[in-house]
Amino acid sequence: MTFTWPTVLPLIFMAVMGLALLAYVILDGYDLGVGMLLPFAADDEKDLMVASIGPFWDANETWLVLGIGVLLIAFPKAHGLVLSALYLPVALMLIGLILRGVSFDFRVKARAERKALWNRLFFAGSLLASVAQGWMLGSYLTAFDRGLLSLLFSLGIAVTLPTAYAMLGAGWLIMKTSGPLQAKAVAWARAVLWPMGAALVGISLATPLVSHNIFDRWFAMPQFIGLLPIPVACAAAFFAAFHVTARPRVIEAGYGWVVFASTVLLFMLAFLGLAYSIYPYIVIDKLTVWQAASAHDSLVVIFVGVAVTLPAIIVYTVFMYRVFWGKASALSYGLRP
Amino acid sequence: MDTLMLSRIQFAANISFHILFPTINIALCWFLVYFRLRHSATRDTPQAQAWEEAYYLWTKVFALTFALGVVSGITMSFQFGTNWPGYMERAGNIAGPLLGYEVLTAFFLEATFLGVMLFGRSRVSDRVHLVATLMVAAGTTLSAFWILSLNSWMQTPTGYTIVDGVFHAKDWWAIVFNPSFPYRLTHKLLASTLTVSFLIAGLSAWQLVRGTANDGTQRALRAAVTAAAIAIPLQIFAGDLHGLNTLEHQPAKIAAIEGIWKTEKSAPLTLFGFPNEKEGRTDYAIHIPKLASLILAHDINAELKGLNEFPNAHPPVAPVFWSFRVMVGMGMLMLAVSWWCAWTLWRKRAQPSIALSRWQLRALVAMTFSGWVATLGGWFVTEIGRQPFLVYGLLRTADLVADHAPGMVLSTLIAYLAVYAFLLVSYIFVLVYMSEHPAMPTPETPLSPKAATPIGGPA
Ligand code: HDD
């Protein structure tokens, strides 16, 4: 491969798409996770849990729109192929996202008797969206194969991803709350930690088995040695989360954020591993980034847009997180809290 | 029904549901900016409290509407890939960047600043909060800009070349500012203003009828009626220009709108009737002689092209014909109601409380959702009138659909329709409920941090 603009631009867009989806999975992951944990909290705690994600969830979901947007803009051929192959899970995810997104607002605006209904829809929508996303990831990795083994694999990811989101959600709540709710969040984190860890190991082992390509990439010397830091770092992150959740005093001393941070690290490492496994395909074994890319001129036009706006987006996102920094408190549209 | 028809219905259902909410938000956000500025300008007077109340209630409506707009919009962004993959494969080089700029410049802006706008009032300075509100308003308007540019390009494509069946951009300026775009954008922004004006006026009138009004109600009602009375003549004027533009670029659509079956000179205007596509005539038509030529070509003898000139390339007549009459009828009603109420308000402007009669209030209540009806009518004219093409004259809808099993499309269609019906009913009920319980604490007294008393609720 020679490095010229026409060959590099598709790679850049692949990276932008990957990062947008990673940002989505982490950011919306924690608020989907909070949604799934909602039924386990007491009634007045539910308000606070929702308040902790209130200012953020909308922007979080926009990363999904960007990820899909880049797929559509930069790789129109893959866009049609991937999304029509994932037709049903996409529809289920969308219905899940619709239900949870609106429940969030309806639950406090509708009359009080209806609140329980909207809480339930908030939970159900979050769960549905997470399961559907897991299923989508699974079928993407198996190149939309409909064999039994591949379906089982997708099913495995579909039930795992919610645990990982719940872990993120619990980690988020540990940071954003205090007192009894925080203690509950720690307990939730402890409860999902092992299932999540076991599932991650299971998926990592199964992925090379369902895809020979991926097997060859990982289990050959010298790559194998070079790649070792990924599993080792995963183990370290997992241990850090385990260590902190088992010791209330560490959390009291202000290290609660470690749980969230190490789960985020796990997500990033898993993403790196995946990116390594898939490159340079955008539809595994079918389309490479270059085959799927749109016309060079169109890519240039949108590259300018990305180069200008993405930094600005990051700046004002950081600004927004700073405004709502610290422990969550009840939300109000009024002048003073 | 076949996959094509089901996919079309599904797309139409999804986008019709989506557009209901952005239509409100695009203009509502500017109303909120206005309420806020009035609040700041009247600080330390009793009026400030009233503006604050108006701001508070309509912020709640805004937040709810925004949530619905966002989630249905996310559905939209997947629809192209799941149901119309051919569209992106053929026109992706042009549609892609336009959609991309919408995400990058508009969606992130509004979604991110929304949090600060809604929940940040006590966390940031007044000025930063105002900037955040303006950012959200700019974001929603920008979003309309980009998406309408794309839609207009699909109606009146320019600035492209086609290589091996795939569109390539030749001149981005010509693509973005394609011939029908200025008209569509203007008409749409005015439609949004009208929709919100009648929503605010209608719900405020409802509050007065039910005796749940507060001081803010009066201000909001007055502002809304004024805005409606100003916007509606502009809208009718813009609509007329829009029609002339369409006549130039899409004569088949105009023929369907007017029910002109055969090319004729001094064509009559059909007020009503039942288009009969099989026989090629309009049954029970009520005509006004020569008026169509006069309105459309501004010349009483002008020749108008009929549907017979576009064999196999004209839209289905009845839906376009009817949708157009629904929209224009709503426009006329809006004109009558808003001027009637505005006239009373202006004559009795010295009177401190709202001087509208019971009948006027009832008329406003009846018109609460008139903007939605007119907007959907207008879009159905536009989009059904573009058929059988997706990109006018160039790409046929039937060639671009994904070949899913009809059963699968039908099942998702039913699921979407069920969710949408449920949400639409909930939305309207909650709007009414909120308007009947507009109570808010005096903003100058601190709220208790635990939202034990429902102050309209935390979020
Ligand atoms: C409050 C909403 C509203 C009102 C009162 C009107 N319209 Fe409208 N109209 C729209 C909302 C709208 C719309 C939803 O915004 C459309 C669909 C696409 C577009 O650009 O605007 C539209 C489309 C549209 C079109 C189709 C253009 C095309 O696709 O080629 C025409 C010819 C008109 N309008 C003309 C009128 C006239 C003569 C009106 C006089 C009463 C009128 N409209 C009132």
Ligand code: HEM
């Ligand atoms: C927001 C208001 C809109 C409404 C209410 C609306 C409504 C509709 C309707 C009723 C149809 C079906 C026409 C038919 O098949 O007979 C349709 C088709 C379509 N519209 Fe729109 N439309 C809107 C805006 C847009 C925009 C902004 C775009 C593109 C950017 C768009 C793209 C399409 C496409 C791709 C179809 C394909 C399906 C088809 O032609 O059947 N629409 N729309």
Ligand code: HEM
């Ligand atoms: C005339 C047609 C359209 C207009 C005027 C419009 C405008 C808007 C506006 C103002 C919003 C902000 C949310 C709100 O205020 O409720 C929004 C949201 C959204 N729209 Fe549309 N839209 C249109 C059609 C479409 C189409 C065809 C798509 C699909 C590509 C789309 C995709 C989206 C998405 C993904 C969001 C969510 C953005 C977020 O997360 O903030 N819209 N739209």
